[in-house]
Amino acid sequence: MAIESDVLVIGGGLAGLTSALAAAREGAAVRLVAAKQSTLRNASGLVDVLGYTADGEGPLVDPYDAIPDLPADHPYRTVGVGTVREAMALFDEVTPRYRGGHTDANALLPTHGGTVKPTARYPAGVSDGVASDSRDALLIGVESMTDFDAPHVAAHLTAAGVPFDVRGVTIQFPGDLRADAAITRYAKLLDTDGTVEVDGRERPVRAALADRVAAEHDGEPRIGFPAILGDDDPAEIRAALAERLDAAVFEIPMGPPSLPGLRLEDSLFAALDEAGVSIAAGNPVVGYDGDGRVEQVYVEKNGAHIPNSADQYVLATGGLVGKGIDSDRERVYEPVFDCHVAHADDRYDWFDREAFGNHDFARFGVHTDDDLRPVDGDDSVEFDNVRAAGSVLGGYDFAAEKSGSGVSIATGYAAGRSAARRAR
Amino acid sequence: MVSPPHVVVIGGGSTGAGIARDLSMRGVEVTLVEQGNLTHGTTGRMHGLLHSGGRYAVSDQVSAAECIEENRVLRDIASHCVETTGGLFVKRPEDSEAYFQTKLDGCAASDIPTEVLSAEEARAVEPHLAPDIEKAISVPDGAVDPFRLVVANAASARDHGARIETHSTVTDLRVEDGEVVGVEVDHASGPGKHVHGTEGGTEVIRADHVVNATGAWAGRIGAMAGVDIEVRPSKGVMTVMNTRQVDTVINRCRPKGDADIIVPHETAAILGTTDEEVDDPEEYPEEHWEVDAMIDTLAELVPMLRDARTIRSFWGVRPLYEPPSVDSDDPTDITRDYFLLDHAERDALDGLTTIVGGKLTTYRLMAEAVSDHVCERFGVSADCRTADVSLPGSEAFSVLRDYMDEFGLRSPIGRRSVERLGSRADDVLETSSPNPTVCNCEAVTRAEIQDAIGQSGSDLNAVRLRTRASMGSCQGGFCCHRLAGELHDDHGEAVVREAWDDLLRERWTGQRHALWGEQLSQAMLNYALHVTTQNRDNDPADGDPVDFGAFDAGVAADGGDQRGD
Numbered sequence: 001m002a003i004e005s006d007v008l009v010i011g012g013g014l015a016g017l018t019s020a021l022a023a024a025r026e027g028a029a030v031r032l033v034a035a036k037q038s039t040l041r042n043a044s045g046l047v048d049v050l051g052y053t054a055d056g057e058g059p060l061v062d063p064y065d066a067i068p069d070l071p072a073d074h075p076y077r078t079v080g081v082g083t084v085r086e087a088m089a090l091f092d093e094v095t096p097r098y099r100g101g102h103t104d105a106n107a108l109l110p111t112h113g114g115t116v117k118p119t120a121r122y123p124a125g126v127s128d129g130v131a132s133d134s135r136d137a138l139l140i141g142v143e144s145m146t147d148f149d150a151p152h153v154a155a156h157l158t159a160a161g162v163p164f165d166v167r168g169v170t171i172q173f174p175g176d177l178r179a180d181a182a183i184t185r186y187a188k189l190l191d192t193d194g195t196v197e198v199d200g201r202e203r204p205v206r207a208a209l210a211d212r213v214a215a216e217h218d219g220e221p222r223i224g225f226p227a228i229l230g231d232d233d234p235a236e237i238r239a240a241l242a243e244r245l246d247a248a249v250f251e252i253p254m255g256p257p258s259l260p261g262l263r264l265e266d267s268l269f270a271a272l273d274e275a276g277v278s279i280a281a282g283n284p285v286v287g288y289d290g291d292g293r294v295e296q297v298y299v300e301k302n303g304a305h306i307p308n309s310a311d312q313y314v315l316a317t318g319g320l321v322g323k324g325i326d327s328d329r330e331r332v333y334e335p336v337f338d339c340h341v342a343h344a345d346d347r348y349d350w351f352d353r354e355a356f357g358n359h360d361f362a363r364f365g366v367h368t369d370d371d372l373r374p375v376d377g378d379d380s381v382e383f384d385n386v387r388a389a390g391s392v393l394g395g396y397d398f399a400a401e402k403s404g405s406g407v408s409i410a411t412g413y414a415a416g417r418s419a420a421r422r423a424r
Numbered sequence: 425m426v427s428p429p430h431v432v433v434i435g436g437g438s439t440g441a442g443i444a445r446d447l448s449m450r451g452v453e454v455t456l457v458e459q460g461n462l463t464h465g466t467t468g469r470m471h472g473l474l475h476s477g478g479r480y481a482v483s484d485q486v487s488a489a490e491c492i493e494e495n496r497v498l499r500d501i502a503s504h505c506v507e508t509t510g511g512l513f514v515k516r517p518e519d520s521e522a523y524f525q526t527k528l529d530g531c532a533a534s535d536i537p538t539e540v541l542s543a544e545e546a547r548a549v550e551p552h553l554a555p556d557i558e559k560a561i562s563v564p565d566g567a568v569d570p571f572r573l574v575v576a577n578a579a580s581a582r583d584h585g586a587r588i589e590t591h592s593t594v595t596d597l598r599v600e601d602g603e604v605v606g607v608e609v610d611h612a613s614g615p616g617k618h619v620h621g622t623e624g625g626t627e628v629i630r631a632d633h634v635v636n637a638t639g640a641w642a643g644r645i646g647a648m649a650g651v652d653i654e655v656r657p658s659k660g661v662m663t664v665m666n667t668r669q670v671d672t673v674i675n676r677c678r679p680k681g682d683a684d685i686i687v688p689h690e691t692a693a694i695l696g697t698t699d700e701e702v703d704d705p706e707e708y709p710e711e712h713w714e715v716d717a718m719i720d721t722l723a724e725l726v727p728m729l730r731d732a733r734t735i736r737s738f739w740g741v742r743p744l745y746e747p748p749s750v751d752s753d754d755p756t757d758i759t760r761d762y763f764l765l766d767h768a769e770r771d772a773l774d775g776l777t778t779i780v781g782g783k784l785t786t787y788r789l790m791a792e793a794v795s796d797h798v799c800e801r802f803g804v805s806a807d808c809r810t811a812d813v814s815l816p817g818s819e820a821f822s823v824l825r826d827y828m829d830e831f832g833l834r835s836p837i838g839r840r841s842v843e844r845l846g847s848r849a850d851d852v853l854e855t856s857s858p859n860p861t862v863c864n865c866e867a868v869t870r871a872e873i874q875d876a877i878g879q880s881g882s883d884l885n886a887v888r889l890r891t892r893a894s895m896g897s898c899q900g901g902f903c904c905h906r907l908a909g910e911l912h913d914d915h916g917e918a919v920v921r922e923a924w925d926d927l928l929r930e931r932w933t934g935q936r937h938a939l940w941g942e943q944l945s946q947a948m949l950n951y952a953l954h955v956t957t958q959n960r961d962n963d964p965a966d967g968d969p970v971d972f973g974a975f976d977a978g979v980a981a982d983g984g985d986q987r988g989d
Contacts, residue, residue, distance in 0.1 A: 042949065042952070042953075044956070044957045048956070051959075051962075052962060056962075058962065059962070059964075059970060059975075061971075061974045061975060099978075099979050100976060102979060103976050105974070105975055105976045106975055106976060107975055107976035107977075107978065108970070108972060108975045108976075111957060111958045111959055112905070112957070112958065113905045113908075113954075113957075113958030113959070113960060114917075114965075115958060115959045115960060115962075115963045115964060115965065116959070116964060116970070117956075117958075117959035117962075118975070127978050127979055128978065130975075130976065130977060130978035131972055131975075132972045132973060132974075132975045132976065132977040132978070133977050133978050143857060143858050144858035144860045145860070146860050146861070146862050146870065146903075146906040146909065146910070147905075147906060148909075149906075149908075149909025149910070149912055151912060152908065152909045152912035152917065152920065155912065155916070155917035156917055156921070156965060158917070159917050159918065159921070159965035160963070160964040160965045160970070161964060161965075161969050161970060161972075162972065163972045163973070172857075172858070179858040179859055179860040179861075180860055180861050253957070254957075255902065255953050255957050255958075256902075256953075319948065320944055320945050320947075320948035321945055321948050321949045321952060323945060326941070326945075327940045327941055327944050328940055328941055329716065329719075329940050329941075346712070347712070347939060347940055348712050348936075350939060350944075351936055351939055351947075353936075354929075354932070355928050355929055355931070355932035355954075356928075356951075356954070356955060356960070356961035359951070361939065361944060361947070361948060362948065362951060398952075398956065399951050399952045399955035399956045399961075400955060400961060402956060402959070404952075404956060
């Protein structure tokens with residue numbers, strides 16, 4: 001007998017989690033299946049809505065202002081600016097650790113590569129790092145951590161014209177962590193305020209770290225660290241360091257594995273638990289029954305194919321990175337329902353000659369009707385009860401626009417809500 | 425005592441670097457000039473096969489005999505550049521039995537040791553060979569790292585007093601009274617180490633003799649002195665797989681054809697190749713069918729290649745040459761032998777010698793021939809010693825020591841570092857500070873990166889070639905910004921930004937030929953990391969000033985937003 005629900009969400013990224021939450025809030029019985037345990041480890045944890053137009057103009061001060069002028073097939077145009085605002089309000093409600101909701105304006109946040117990028121919401125932990133804040137800053141790098149070279153980031157930020165003086169120094173992290181220690185190792189040590197040996201003395205790591213930084217501190221009112229300051233309770237760690245250093249403490253997000261991304265995932269899963277969504281992670285959807293309407297899907301678990309049936313389905317399996325869109329030498333396809341994905345026949349037309357050029361592949365994905373239901377090459381709805389959300393959608397380049405999180409949240413919200421309303 | 429002659433060698437590939445080493449070891453004063461970084465031309469764009477000679481044992485036994493002899497020399501003098509993989513010539517049912525026998529006879533005639541393996545025995549060596557292969561001939565093929573080999577030759581030349589100038593383009597040859605007397609050089613960044621953004625300049629380098637070792641570019645240099653050199657550049661594609669599907673060089677046992685070789689190389693396997701004549705060694709089409717042909721044809725030998733992950737493809741141009749009288753139509757008919765052109769005899773132009781044709785495996789022999797010729801001209805009587813004296817890094821390198829504990833490196837990182845560095849490992853890896861891994865795919869540590877930066881200036885592509893950093897599965901997605909950070913220790917931010925951009929650009933170029941399946945997914949991830957997380961496509965340091973005041977200035981540390989944290 002199939003596992004049944006009103007709405008089945010396929011995919012455990014930002015879009016899937018948001019749509020499950022939106023559907024549950026409408027009163028539907030929701031089940032979420034995800035192929036992977038974790039997808040947000042690749043994400044910086046900054047929640048962008050729109051930083052640049054589709055033509056590359058920007059950085060945009062007000063993302064909402066620019067949405068009506070986006071191309072007609074852009075997912076933001078499909079759901080409309082009002083829905084984007086509602087979706088962001090839901091996000092704000094369930095992520096108390098996030099900031100930025102007090103204004104429509106984007107914030108510019110330093111990146112670990114030394115640029116600044118426009119974003120709409122940011123973890124409280126990076127709040128004191130915003131680049132429009134004129135307070136001088138000291139950046140701290142850790143000698144064995146190659147992802148964040150503080151002197152280089154500081155010099156690059158200066159070249160980017162930030163309105164404050166910024167200086168970077170590299171310290172040795174107290175204790176005897178291996179040169180290749182994982183980010184989570186540092187976070188765990190700080191979470192537990194574990195004991196480290198410094199000059200033959202046993203000391204709690206937060207105090208020992210603060211001492212190392214204090215030796216380099218020259219009165220800057222704020223001090224930035226790579227995003228390693230704890231997984232469970234980063235606010236407490238920042239407060240402890242801030243007190244000892246008499247300066248505000250902030251983090252700079254980094255690439256994978258990203259602690260701010262993992263923290264965001266944790267808070268969204270907690271919100272889903274609270275809303276009563278049933279979650280099965282680690283099991284891919286490998287097939288379905290139905291024609292014009294999906295009757296049930298098959299979820300692979302320990303080699304067996306378990307049927308899951310629902311009245312409505314949300315496809316939130318991700319884009320090329322998450323394999324919600326896949327390809328071979330001849331074609332680009334959507335592997336779960338084989339929804340139509342428009343692409344040039346010749347794979348040499350899928351990309352631009354320049355590394356950061358205008359890439360077709362960055363816009364690969366399914367196209368939909370106004371209700372986010374995927375359509376085929378003739379604009380006919382493929383399945384009456386399937387809606388798509390997040391980067392499985394085509395028609396926008398989330399990387400260039402800095403719109404990935406916002407599109408996932410807005411379309412996830414719209415798809416989940418609509419699915420729940422249509423469910424019996 | 426008469427001062428030694430000064431020879432300018434043009435070309436920083438294997439031949440040019442080999443000549444610079446040979447001549448400088450004989451006491452000749454040498455300046456080597458190269459338009460890009462070392463191995464910029466054909467040397468850096470080959471499949472890395474150390475020939476046993478087996479591939480030429482039927483068609484060209486002179487080349488075959490030279491190959492096996494030089495193969496033995498390189499195993500000895502360049503042990504840290506060579507992996508003794510062994511090779512197989514594999515026969516499928518549709519391949520000719522007569523050719524198989526001719527191959528065996530040819531190897532015997534060329535002194536190439538062989539062994540015939542049954543299909544079962546061959547699959548015991550390489551389990552992924554197709555189930556229907558018939559048999560194979562085993563030969564002493566190997567893999568050679570051309571970057572490491574050329575860098576070691578250049579380092580040896582420098583140790584013997586040579587001057588090595590990379591990123592220095594020859595713009596003209598000086599000819600006076602029917603004799604070449606020097607070269608005009610355009611330095612991209614002033615003499616010495618290449619540093620991005622440094623003011624360049626032109627220099628006239630006077631010489632007693634000029635050697636043109638520019639391979640496919642030889643005609644262009646010849647034209648500067650008014651002599652015709654009819655190089656017939658021929659392109660070939662190489663397709664790089666993300667892992668080693670085979671640990672032995674796999675050749676198809678049939679007469680020459682496209683897509684007939686797989687070379688295991690470090691962490692990858694390289695599929696080759698095509699053979700198509702082109703007009704210009706820098707501008708030629710890189711075609712989609714060539715990549716498809718590699719995969720589809722070689723999958724007949726190793727079926728798993730059909731669905732395996734390709735990480736990039738690149739093309740090289742062979743500097744083929746034949747005397748104009750031969751006039752072959754098909755580039756595959758042109759000999760792989762080398763030619764020394766004595767322009768004094770050939771064109772009544774003194775002071776210039778050109779070397780064309782040949783192969784990487786015989787680079788040392790070609791260098792010896794050129795050096796003998798130049799030395800004879802100037803009455804230098806010193807003997808060639810390049811076959812006897814090990815290259816830097818390969819001295820006393822008989823046993824790999826266990827460096828892991830000694831340098832605090834984890835296996836297999838320690839093993840890989842020591843393999844790359846050879847006997848230089850002690851010098852390079854001994855640091856008092858932490859030595860984290862910068863490139864995870866290729867297991868390259870900070871100490872190695874810093875050593876390479878010390879050798880090559882601000883050119884991160886040169887650092888890449890020396891260390892293999894950014895050349896693995898992720899193609900630099902995770903480490904380009906780390907390499908930039910490492911460079912910042914010695915160079916200013918603006919220099920670093922330009923070098924970083926150059927590296928990103930170079931990495932993208934070859935990946936474009938592998939953009940489907942896993943590697944398209946990887947490319948999208950890399951694009952997202954560089955463009956979303958780092959915002960490198962809209963770097964405000966490169967663009968218009970940003971009006972910071974118009975954006976959200978944040979919430980006060982303890983107020984503004986009242987929700988808990």
